[in-house]
Amino acid sequence: MKLKKTLFVALGLAFAAGAAHAQLKVGITVSATGPAASLGIPERNTVELMPKEIGGQKVTYIVLDDASDTTSAVKNIRKLVSEDKVDVVLGSTTSPNSLGMIDVAAESQTPMIAWAASSRIVEPVDEKRRWVFKTPQNDSHMSTAIVSHMTSNNVKNVAFIGFADAYGEGWYEQFKSVAEARGIKIVANERFTRTDTSVTGQVLKMMAAKPDAMFIAGSGTPAALPQKTLKERGWSGKVYQTHGVANNDFLRVCGADCEGTLLPAGPVLVADQLPDDNPVKASAMTYIKAYEAAHGKGSVSTFGAHAWDSGVMLQAAVPEALKKAQPGTAEFRAALRDALEGMKEVAGAHGVFTMGPNDHLGLDQRARVMVQIQKGAWKLVQ
Template sequence: MVSTAAFLRRAFACAAFALVSAAHADLKVGIDLSSTGPAAVIGITSKNAIQMWPATIAGQKAQYIVLDDGTDPGKAVANIRKLIDEDHVDVIVGPNITPAALAALDPVAASQTPMITLIGSASVVEPQEGKRVWAFKMAQTDGAMADVMTRYMANHGVKTVAFIGFADSYGDSWLNEFKRFAELRHIRLVATERFNRNDASVTGQVLKLIAAKPDAVLVAGAGTPAALPQRTLVERGFKGPIYQTHGIATPEFIRLGGKEVEGTLFPTQPVVVARTLPADHPAKKAALAFVTAYEDKYGPGSVTQFAGDAAGVYPRLEDAVARALKKAQPGTVQFRVALREELEHAHELVVPNGVVNTSAKDHVGLDQRASVMGAIRGGKFVFISE
């Protein structure tokens, strides 16, 4: 197992770091984030973590070029085209949202530029063919999260579930994966509703969910918009357990949801519940090191899974860049091709949110060591055993 302790000490002790460093940096990293718009709570914490990256990658001077897509897939594609065509970056990091990442597949594949996304859905990397061979992903897949969630449901007597999810590819992916694992564990889906990220009310959908009399409700959303269905469920008198996805693990979700989100159950990754993880969890040391450094810089309780995902991009890049540099130099298509190939060869690489083992068929590389169950208790995210 590769230790990231040296990386963490070096990366998070850096006090002076510019998002865009010297104009003639050797290695160019183009970064597209949702720093504004509905997904800003995700993009801002990703950007915070990126600001903690060292100024070199595998000893190579790096230039980080960060653009905001405003949570707009069209703007994300425009940003990525600019980063590729005008800035001539060697790798893309981001986007934060699934629709943007899917739309970005065309420009990254056409230019042969590897992309390390920060989304939850596996749809950008599965199946590994065509344009998707240029995409990688930091966050655990929806399937792995649905697996741990439905296992917890089955262990706690849940037989029927009502679903309400985003009316986009994030909601689609979660609905499909949840159905697959729910069927495996004999959990019946009794109602399905959808909502938009910018909706002001979901009362109609919630009343239909409650009318189905489910044992539990699953809200498949991300960031603060996911609080709306839960608050409405509680206000309308639903008394059963409410599950959310790994997309809600931000302090803003707890602040916005207030007492209505207390008791929420959700699958997550090590960073979010680092302090309450079992001592023998393989990522606990790296997760705690990152959480401590991040909260020293940005304040107690400020860390998110999305920050952890962005932090993990750096060791993924350092690991792959070190080998790619033996084949070609940055700024060339040969280097981009070599970097894509080397990103497929991470082996037992510990990052804050898990342990990575990639291959030509697996561009995520995370196993169940990156999937745990969490809950909101006392206004905090905590680890819970299955």
């Protein structure tokens, strides 16, 4: 009996001690395997570089893999908020996963910072999306950059080919609305899939429409296939791609066939070429140096930088929230949400974040640049 009592006391003490030295718990679900793995792996690697201590609090990261699957992502966030009782959730990599996680974040009143691009993750800011923020640029940021480059280069007719999924469809809608408002005509609209072994049919149809420029909306190395086929069929005009191809694997696979390709991208892609007075340059270089020190030169990608930016946000917001409450409590989570929403001019690797009650992304035109592939490298277009 006595022994039992001692044990209880000891346990109680242990819990009390745990509460006194509360630590910040960050739950992460990332698509480190499955179709989105080429985005998820650099993101997971970036987590290892995130701050280990913020505002005097030790930070613990709990990383789960969702295999690019929405059901697993939702299961992961449920586990993170109910079992691990995390203070904030980061991720996931893809838009469908992040959209699925919104309900759980809102229900458990846990702030969530998504690493996926769809604007629907944070718009409109309603009762549920109050708790949700995201770091990647909206597609509309990127499509306005492309369209204004097209208008200033006298492109009137464009042939479009995109992924036959939410990515291609979303880009088509975005691009169409912006392009038509500026008087650009879309003369062909084709689709292909990530796993296609040939896009000759689509490319022939696009070339038959005699456009001034081709626009390929695909992400990662699969987007090289239409461009290689265009080259093979003798197309020598302008080709636009989206920021989804902004990684070095794309350059490797596409090789000389992608010379001259134009694309919008986050400034981190060409950070060393930015003018020194650009507010993003310093913060982007910090990330690149940290990542390359850990994973080797030339290993950095823009996708990992989205994860890094969520760490930057935490570093800005957590000290504010700590003034109001201790981690591990509902009050702290609410305070952290308020602090994230109140962020002003926080420079990350992809741009400068200024949030507001109706803007849970907070990026402006400083978050994108036009880039051209020249001699197998990314070159800033002035």
